Amino acid sequence: MGFSDWAKEQLHAALPKCYLVANSDLCSSSSGLRYRRSPSFSDAAKVTRLKPVPWDSLVCGTLEADGAFLKLEDGYYLPVFTQSGIRVLHEIEREEPAAKARAKKTKAEATEEERSLVFSGPGAFYEVMSERVAFRNGPSLGAKALGQLRKGEEVELFGWDESGLWRECVDHRLARSGFVLLDHPELGPLLRPKGEPLCIRPLNVLAVAAQEGRYEDLERFLAKEQEVDFQDPRGPAVVLALAKGQLRCCLRLLRAGAQEGSSPELAMLRRCGPEELEELQQKSEEELKRWIQGALKQTAASAQFAPSPGSEEKPGEGEGEVQVTSPEREPAEAVKAQAEKGELYEVVFDSVWIRREPDAKAARVSKRIRGQRLQILEFDETGFWGRTVFKTSEGMDEGWMLLAHGEFGELLRPVHDDGQGFVVRPQ
Known part of the structure; x- marks a missing residue:
């Protein structure tokens, strides 16, 4: 030397x-x-x-x-x-300059390195939320640290390890691949989807896989879980997947028992029988999209010629015809028109949630406070829940409200308008 x-x-x-x-x-x-x-x-x-x-x-x-x-x-x-x-x-070993590293490797080693940068399936870009995140060559805290990622940097994530705590990661800035931990028990969230509001709680791997269109991972998670949890801190898994246009993943979640969501697309898929759902699952994303669009157009055309609710039908007429049911989420104009036909109620408790289904465990979609009034359009089979419609920033929506609680008593009370703009409360 x-x-x-x-x-x-x-x-x-x-x-x-x-x-x-x-x-x-x-x-x-x-x-x-x-x-x-x-x-x-x-x-x-x-x-x-x-x-x-x-x-x-x-x-x-x-x-x-x-x-x-x-x-x-x-x-x-x-x-x-x-x-x-x-x-x-x-x-943590310093990375050698790219030119020097390439000079040390044989052609076969270089080819193997290029191949290792590419993981299977679609990727999603995430942002580093912690000050520093270790970049490792395996999904373990004991694995060798290849370097570090700093807060604000952007990386592309792919599949998960068996625990669902680590994900395959590609750092395009330095052309390297490895594994990163998503959440730390003491430091909190380490990486989160880029462009989304920060979610402190760990994300549901099943919901993330569906949202990112990673169908194989979704199948693996569904097969692994005995009791499937469809809820993510950001919302129901099927709703998140639909927002990203992942229809095949939506269909798979519905087949697995997901009950949330009331969009026309989900309503259309829920009308299909088990055999038809299984057949639809074999279609590609584009084929499934075209099928749903065609089915929605056919339903809208059939509903246009359907008899009005008040029209009488003679015995024997209409036999053998297929009855077309409207989607769960009706157009804003129809929902607004229905609001005029309901029964007026007033909130008499501090605050009452509007839920997606008539169930205390269903997803919350809005809230009403004491003194606010709304129309109840119908009641569920128990008579304890009433369906209502309400305005959102995107238009009209609908949900269910509990009328009375076993511990807190009456939550909503019927009132009526005296025709002169005053509300009369029953004594």
Whole structure:
């Protein structure tokens, strides 16, 4: 080794390096690694006024000559090994320049690396929400850290590991692939879908797979779960998938038992029998879209020539004809017209939720507070729930309200208009 090579090695050793504060081998119940004033394990060297460095965080500094302690840029020290010899700081290797790395690899190795950047199925772009996120070569906290992602950076995510906590990741900026953890038990959300409002709670993997059109992953999650949870913190899985136009995933969720959502597309699919649903599932995304559009047009045309509700029908007429039912979500004009035919009610409790279905566990869609009045169009079989319509920023919508509660008593009370603009409450 020449002097120049030796000098380069010494210079490289003197440069600050990044290390991962790892608890994978130590398995400590503490919150992190304690700072020290000097490279010593004595109690006097401990810095108690500062919080410990959290596990799985990244630190930068230079190693002491004996390699036992890392001197941080702020002057404090961290032990590389515990007193029992367990390593708690793992160096994150610096990535070599692309030209130098390519020169070291054979043609076969380069081809293998290019292939490893491509994961199967559609990807989705996510944004890094935490200050730093480790980029690893496997779905485990003990896997080698290939580098780090910083807050605000954008990466493309693909499939999940078996636990559903890690996802395949491609960092197009540096042309590298690996795995990232989506949520940390102490630090919270690490990555979230780009362009969406921040959701603190972990996302439902089943809903995300359906929303991103990852049909194979959706099938895997459905086969794995004994009790399928269709709810995501952002809304029902089938509604999220429909908003992204993932009709095949919507159909699969309906076949698995999803009850939420009342759009015309979902209403049309719910009218199909099990055999027809299975046949539709074999269609491509574009074929399924054309089928639904055609079915909706046919339903609208049939409804146009259907007899009015008040018209009488002679015995024997209409036999053998197929009765066309309207979609669950009616056009805004029809819903608005129905609102005039209902019975006027007033909210007499502090606040009452409007839910998608007549069920206390159904999705919440809106709320009414004490003193507000609304029209109840019909009641469910129990008589405890009433259907109503209401305005939203996108038009008219409908839902169900509980009229009385076993513990809180009356929630809504019938009232009527005296014809002069005054509301009369029954005594």
